[in-house]
Amino acid sequence: MMTGVEGVEIKVVRLAHGRDLALPDYATAAAAGADLLAAIDQDIELGPLERRIVPTGISIALPVGFEAQVRPRSGLAAKNGITVANAPGTIDADYRGEVGVILVNLSKESFRISRGMRIAQLVVARHARAIWREVSALDETERGAGGFGSTGVAAGSSTRG
Template sequence: MNGVESVEIEVVRLAHGRDLALPDYATAAAAGADLLAAIDGEIELGPLERKIVPTGISLALPVGFEAQVRPRSGLAAKNGITVANAPGTIDADYRGEVGVILINLSREPFKITRGMRIAQLVIARHARAIWREVGELDRTARGAGGFGSTGVATGDAKTGTG
């Protein structure tokens, strides 16, 4: 694809996902590929209930890459359905089935059916940190300010230690 890095990911379709499509991108510029529910019948997710939904696939990611399981914005906005551990991380050495931990944050039950697009998968490079303990960190304008210290409106930012 023009200007977009590609990486080959080995995928195994498990028996209960044989008839379902592999993860696919909805548009040419989409970052996330849709994951499908590989379930028999349907699952009802009650208000504030969470369940691991199988996808019927296992992956082999190259070392230096991870797969991030993220919510689908339409399910979140319209139905209050999101990924409980968003983003969920699939490491390069994991070979089990990709499962999606869905949670219903609405007041209404939600039905998940076979083949439903339930989440998206983003493939990303990552680095491993080499931790170097120091006695003090360099100073920045933001300092230790966090958890809303920069405000919500333009010009709200505090300086110094926040």
């Protein structure tokens, strides 16, 4: 279903251990991320602070100039402390292996992952390659070299600098 957003065709191969699972799909018409499913034969008990690569049962081929970003699902993160360890994980256009999701449990409770569970989202995005050009100085901006927290820390904060 198209929503007025430009679509890009992504070739996908279902691997043997994921043949019965759905392909990545969007939960709503305007969703940016398609859900990735756990392609596991046995439940995984993810203990507190434990991380594990969870297979998805698919391999993809992205067109050159695109990447796929593996991102956490907000519900798993908010309710259970489950997130993607390298969020966002990047899948490059020349990668042809299985899409895996590095999940980490940041809660104090164990979390059970079962076959077919929605474990992450996949966002496909265009990207540009930088052409690095060394210069002797950079142009001046209002912010300058102000780093972390330099533009204020709270909504409505008048702290600058």
